[in-house]
Amino acid sequence: MNHLLQMNNVDTRFTLQFEAKKNGQLLREALQEWRISKRALTAIKFDGGMLTVNDVERNVRHILQVGDCVKVTFPPEEKSEGLAIEHGDLSIVYEDDAILVLNKPAHQSTIPSREHPTNSIANLVCGYFQQQGLASTAHIVTRLDRDTSGLLCIAKHAHIHHLTGLAQRKREISRQYEAIVHGHVEQNFQSIIAPIGRKEASIIEREVREDGQYAHTDVKVLKRFSLGAEPMTHVRLQLHTGRTHQIRVHMSHLGHPLVGDDLYGGSRLQIDRQALHCVSLSMEHPLTSVPLHFTSMLNEDMQRLLKESSA
CATH class of the missing domain: 3.10.290 (Structural Genomics Hypothetical 15.5 Kd Protein In mrcA-pckA Intergenic Region; Chain A)
Structure with missing residues (x-):
């Protein structure tokens, strides 16, 4: 074909x-x-x-x-409700006629919210598409929390979003993250398989609960170290499912919340956001099936924690 x-x-x-x-x-x-x-x-x-x-x-x-x-x-697309056309800087890692891969900074929302209605990645992408003359809107394939940095993928058309959705359901889109967590994680490698659901009386917070959705995260220890008297671990995480706050909830459930993640038990003394970065994204191109692999270096704030550490 x-x-x-x-x-x-x-x-x-x-x-x-x-x-x-x-x-x-x-x-x-x-x-x-x-x-x-x-x-x-x-x-x-x-x-x-x-x-x-x-x-x-x-x-x-x-x-x-x-x-x-x-x-x-396909018919021309209209901007999705809730999105605004804004213009600003996008850190583009890869682009063709079908997809856009970006490196998202920390403290920037993927999509607008009531608390942060402006300067989202989706709004800026709408502005970027307008500049290109594309009759399209922003279709988020892999979403990141506001304070998580790293790679995310956007489809340039609803049909491409449909194809990447099929790939995600077949687990053909692979994402790896790196995080810095509190404490020394004992096992060098482990799989966390624990269902995640919304925490009662909260519209934001999630928790491990029996009636939650299936969630699977692999955790590999890269380095155990201390920052002053505080033990920490640098870990790599492989997502097999994509539940809201999955890594943050699973690591907190394990007893090792992410450094900076005060929503799930972490401390912000060393960093002002959860120390979490999407370092790699692998997928087949939705039209050509050519394998694609993208990588991203850790943000400076996480690099600083590692440089200041002692083994």
């Missing part, structure tokens, strides 16, 4: 091109095999998209022949 992404000055609508491989197949069936969602087909039909076969507009009941050129033109 060949994919060709077409973006030009005349028509900024997102377009994919495929080659039919079966005689007598309904266009609807081929589109399903090409992972075009029913929601996307509805939008194409009613909101300004188009399906063509050999440059002739067709409906989903059209019968294909081997070698037919099928073009799927």
